Amino acid sequence: MGIPGAPMSAVADPNVLVKKNYVTALKEALFEEMASNPDLICQGEDIGILGGAFGVTEGLQAQYGNARVVDMPISEACIVGSAVGMALAGKTVMAEMQFIDFISCGFDQIVNMMATYHYRTAGEVNMPIVVRGPAGAYGGGALYHSQMNEAWFCNAPGLRVICPSTPYDAKGLLKAALRDGNPCIFFEIKELYRKREIMEFLPEEDYAIPLGKAVIRREGSDITFVSYGQNVYHCLQAAVELEKLGVRAEVIDIRTLVPLDEDTIFTSIAKTSRLIVVNEAPMTCGFAGEIVARVSEKAFEYLDAPPMRITRLDTPVPWAKPLELHVLPSVEKLVNAALKSVKF
């Protein structure tokens, strides 16, 4: 499955260069930033000798040594807390969570220590730290290897929250995050890590994607899907199905939740008058609700139908396939919701 409407990378000759997957894009970002920023330190569980549970840091320690690529004891709180200390001493840190589910073990250090540091010190101290890790369901990972807990961090002022859906974005956003100077929580979609269908050419030259800029993955005039992460692909598939039924759906990938590109969303709704927001996280107090709230407050007059949320049910992510698929957003759920919206 390709990404219609996705910005193509600036590569002229596919015979010379190869398409790259999402995990390779991340790896390139880390290698390049380690080379250009001698103050960058990477740390996490199994990231050095092993090269990371998913191989994102493969070869990094061999190239940059075990002082800058650090195998940490199993303590997410310490991985984040020591990163805070390094940042206080002038370093930039990439802190890997082996699974984003485990980030809860480092929660206090993230929301109370790291997120507030710049605020507490009236701008004296910056926290150039990227806490990144594999996230997301649909892979049979069950309760503790499937989470999308991004909403927790959107509710903690001081954190950037980022979730790329393509290799190009994975590399460009990770570079931007590592240069941003603010603490970032970076959600990688592990189901996309090695997905062949989304491999793409990456620019040879250095690039970073500005945080807070959404991208329109598919243009349409009848209804707007807003999503991020792997649900973007469900939206795109739903748009293909809907087109067969005469409904032209626009698909927006917000890419960063904090900061949020409201303008791209509002501009789309001004055209389509209908909105469905899709995310994998549970519905109650999820980020889909935040987008619906902002649209209701600031773009109400554009709407011809109630904005809708298609999210995980308010349940954990269960293991057995029928259970997992039952609670998650699906193409079928999106098509049905869109048809309901256009008939309103």
Next chain:
Amino acid sequence: MSRNSGTVTANKATVTSDVPQLRPRDLLTKDDCLELFRQLYLARYFDVRLIKEKRLGHLTGTLYSSHNQEAILVGSLFGLKPNDWISPIHRDMPAFFLKDIKFDWENPERMGMSIEQVCSQVWGRVDSPGRARDNWSHIGSKSKHIIHSTSMLAGTIPVAAGVVYADRLNGGDAVCITFNGEGSTAQGIFHEAINYAAVHKLPVVTVIENNQWAYGTPVDLECPTNDVADRAKGFGIPGLVADGQDVFDVYDKVMTAVEYARAGKGPSIVECKTFRAYGHGDHDDDRANRYRPKEEIEAGRTRDPISICRNNLVALGYLSAEEAEKHRADGKNATEAKNEDFPPEVVAYLSKGIDFALKSPLPAAEEGAKWVFREPQ
């Protein structure tokens, strides 16, 4: 009295390490010793004066008294190099100005906070190092090497470890002292961070101010070992026990740990046995007199660190009997102690800070929404 008692005059290392035979205090000069004594008065006066100011209605916010625990701060900080880092918590307010103050109280360039800055913070004024954005001890300074704490106890230990990790990468030899209560040693992050520091032999000295009470819970219900310092055994690092009422014993033990850390041998835990004079905060003073047995409070306050230091100085011949009698702040609580009970330079020093703070404005309201994120570069 709890078995983990503050009245034990302990003088032992629970894990033997290469402790030098010559005690660190043996290298202190007469002037050093007299400066330590003066700093005990300064820390005590800070506490006494703030309690008085609060009672006069001149202060808002909770006070966390360091009364009876001053020797831990003074003795721990005295031997540090200017570039060393510290991480004080709520009961350590004097640490902010005591850092690197040795013989140089008025120097604005020293690697510690000025009394004006600290008082501005206490009064919630804009000249606070944190522009009064968080309260009481939640200040720090990147340039002065003081880590900013939160209310989550033991939460600065991993930060301290990260700071010295980075310093070591840069070729530095800085040590970081983190101050913690005995109650915080039950936190997971206490163990996670010291484990990490021990694995990497990071120069982190964890000072435990064991004042026997974590808010309203006695140490027996917080820690199962005889000494809190015994927790060091699990990490294979030195666990030292100091008499927290004796500034020289604190100095000996902390400096032993500091030199061990600076030599690249790794972290240590130094438990300083003491006793909390008042409540957890001043809001708790009345209740603390009820939930703590009267005999325990009386026993716990019999060994005033100022008295113990004075006796040592007289024995050393550094103070005449007449000089020793000059300022008798010891043994007096905040309502009893008067300005005459303190050396005049101590009173003048703090008064100058308070005068400055009272003239400092409150922060502008709109600053409340600033600095959530870094300004775009």
